[in-house]
Amino acid sequence: MTRLLRGQVVFALGLAALNTVYASQLLQMDRPFANGEPGPAFLPLILCGFMYVASIIIVVGEFRTAAAARESAPQSDVISRIALIGPALTISATALFIVTFFYFGYLVSAAVFTFIVSLFFNYEKSGDLKRSSLIALITAFTVTLFGWLFFVKLFGLYLPVWEL
Amino acid sequence: MISQLGDGFLALAQPLSFLHLVGGFLLGLVFGAIPGLTATLAIALLLPFTFGMDVADALIMVAGIYMAGIYSGSITGITLNIPGAPSGAITTLDGHALMKRGEGTQALGMSALSSAIGGLVGVVILVALAQPISALALQFQTPDKFSLVLLAVVTVTIVASGPLIKAVVAMALGLMISTVGIDPMVPVGRFDFGSYHLVEGISLLPAVIGLFAVCELIAQSSIPASLGKAVAVATIDRPRRRDFLPSREKIREVGLFTFLKSAIIGVLIGMLPGGGASMASFIAYAEAKRGSRHPEAFGQGSYEGLAASESANNAMCGGAVIPLLTMGIPGDAVTAIIFGVLLIHGLVPGPALLGENFHVIAPMFAALFMASIFIFLSMMAFGPVYLRLSQINRGFLYAFIAMISMVGVYASSYSLFQMWMALAIGVLAFLLRTFGYPVVPTLMGIILGPYLEEFLRRSLIVSEGDPTIFLRSPASLVLLGLTLLFVWLLRIRPAVKRGRAEAAS
Structure with a gap:
């Protein structure tokens, strides 16, 4: 696994983890349409669901395009890495x-x-x-x-x- | 309206207002010309200072930065083959080819003339269309407003560079950030994690500074100086100011029709959410090449190509302001920050803005007009300096940006928390950039999120949860149709064409 690919996967999983932290707050809100109205949780719930799906799509996509992802980081003559x-x-x-x-x-x-x-x-x-x-x-x-x-x-x- | 517009020009005659225009213009010139810095960054850095300014002066300064920043992206593009801003990338093709031929001064002069013409055309169209569009937008009902905001959100996302899924994630992140704090319709806090700092939500200022200034500082520190070096291929000894005046022969070669056609393309693209200067210059360049008698010269040093791209990207400035002022929809990062400037001063961009506050906005129209003229004058004044502009010490530049952005966040809120927030958003933006996620959709998500959510929820409350409400209004239907059309034209059709071409090869 290349370094960039590993980074891409870790970052996508990091976004999913951040999403979980965000989603944890949804439990403190009323369900959408519980009172007949969309309510404060409506849009955040859609966004949370989307972020999980997107994270999976990105991780799978990164593995599929692994061969094309070989890029090297820029090198400095004075400061390594x-x-x-x-x-x-x-x-x-x-x-x-x-x-x-x-x-x-x-x-x-x-x-x-x-x-x-x-x-x-x-x-x-x-x-x-x-x-x-x-x-x-x-x-x-x-x-x-x-x-x-x-x-x-x-x-x-x-x-x-x-x-x- | 005409008299108020006249008052706008008179306001510029006030010494302080005029100084704001000149100061903004010079700031925009420097930031636009230096590779890595943009007009967006300059306006983002200015944002904290607008608190202490008169709103008209703040808008005048922003207009000066905007017009100059978009134009000056081409200066280092022509001289060093490194566009100072993305908007100068297409100009670089022909501009630098002319520089290599030893026609650098004429290329710089033509670039300034075209930008000035484009800017002026953009402002004239802005003035002509602003109030009629505002009057139309006043008729919009809540579902129509939702469809309009959705059009902006979708278009900004699909035109972003890189994979679509990453652009959508970046937009979703922005929308999520916008949900932090008090709910827009019910007085309850959301996603505050028990912190009183977060109850107020994440302010626009740390978001803008984080996404652009802090992110840029971090990103530049990961790039070695050697990558930014370029070799000037043609040195011009002691150029005289009159050398920068485009000759009649060159102006005739381009033709008035090309100047005007490119400017109109620029305005139309500027009006589209997510359009931006780069897309305007690219499309105008392609159209000029299609209609040219010498298409083979494009890319090899064509004055026609150079004039088309430069005329379009400055005309875009006037176009981009139209949806912001008339419908409250910022189309790109710069207009999104102008949106913030207006909000800071208690003005809500939207259909009612021009009706109630035209006297406040008129000096900005006048400033855009004057800044267009300044573009040409600046070439006469600073032409020889432009050839040395990119040699500013990087250490000085980024130390300055680092200090002014962080202290600016503090000075606007007197809150250390907001400084930490700017740093956190900057780090997130840097990681997004590193892994190929565009950051402009995130900013648009932060700005448009509250409107998208409010209009969506209001519409669903009215319809008792029935989503077909968005299909029952003709205006909403048209806007949703436009959204689908843009998705088809900008994403699906190119992907299908690419797929067919790959299959054929």
Whole structure:
């Protein structure tokens, strides 16, 4: 089984699992037409049923077209397994940003967030850590300052500064 | 109406409104021209800021982004063979061939002129049709409205790229997300899992930012920079501004008929839900080739082909706004976000909108008109810069997008939960994209879901559960017939043809 095929099947099954979580809430609602009206469960019930059927169709379809599904992930000269590491890093950096945004405020969290994102893209392109760090520092300073001027000074919106 | 339209143009004369137009236009130019960024993303990023803006200024800015973003997709397509946006893909065929021949400045000039003509034709048709269609839509009963929303849902799904089943799943996911929160008809919470955050439902803003900005950031981080590199095949030393003016000979080669025909095709396709700029440019290009005296030149550097696709994709902007403003049906991702801008300001898109609030919408019509003219002027002003536009540092670009999208979500709601929601939807959208599921149907599902459900349930309540109510109204019957026709034309017939061709080979 190719990696992509395995991913497709796992993702389709993941959607079915998510659908089950969604469907679990249907048990707390009245049956459609129980009171003579479609009710709040009517459309969700149709959608749930469809999602299960669609998941099965996709899984079966993926196995049938297994031979055609041989695709390779893009390769970077600098970062190995970039298709996995890149998304993992940006998702983690975004999650870290949200957490630190609450505790440390906008200036610290935005500076760290933009530094990480910029460092990743620049390092991946050049492979030169020193130069990439310098560009990332300048980017972090510029973007954070721009964000502060834009949101707080221009639009007068509140951003947390230091809530500890 | 004419006087209110005149007031719309006068509103643009206000310095602040004019600045919004220019700012939006420049934002659209940059986002449309840079591969990986789109007008949709630019408008999605703008959405949080519209809270603090006057509604007319917000719509003016959106109009500027829309028109410029659709046009500028062709700039890097012509210069680097990498279309900045999908709408520029067809233009790239002939535009880049002209660039290789050393006619890059003329190709860029023709692209700007065609886009400007297309944009202007689109706005004129928009102004002419908006109120008559609104008046017609006011006659619609609930079953008719359901059939109309169903037409939009089905069409957007079937025109999405990739396998149909995945597009339907993406739409179903959007519809499911739309059911979270208070029921639209009965005051009970649904799918909130006991969380007070979810009782209010999933807001449009984190959904839009997640589906487009966060998803784009994650997706770009999985692509090595080397894949985005392209070699400029013809360098033009110190181009002068007048070099970008298309010559009379080239304009005659294209002909007024091709400009207008392509623009009208663009408007008609824009009016169809799910039509979009890519489809408009593709169909206009195919039609221009069919009617051309030199079809063999198409793809090899034809000004006619380039003008047809560019004229159509900007005319689409006017067309796409018609169903949004007159019937409350957004036809693509951009109009879906404009839908959000209107809702944020308490305006409900639909038949009554133009009757009651034309004075608010008129500046947007004027802005679309002016933005079309700006397209041509911008080529004269920035032509030489366009040749260097795609060289912006990726690290800077995505750090900027990352910060502005997440802080934008916070600034619009002051809620960390909404930031987590944007991240969660972004991750889901990235996984959908990775595994070949289109994300635009998901957004349309989120937006149209409440309407689809409400009209469906209201109709069934009136008919006491009898589904034939949708066949008893002539308007509903026509709309359902159109839905079936589109399914036949866009999915079944091509599949049958493909099957026959494969069997024959």
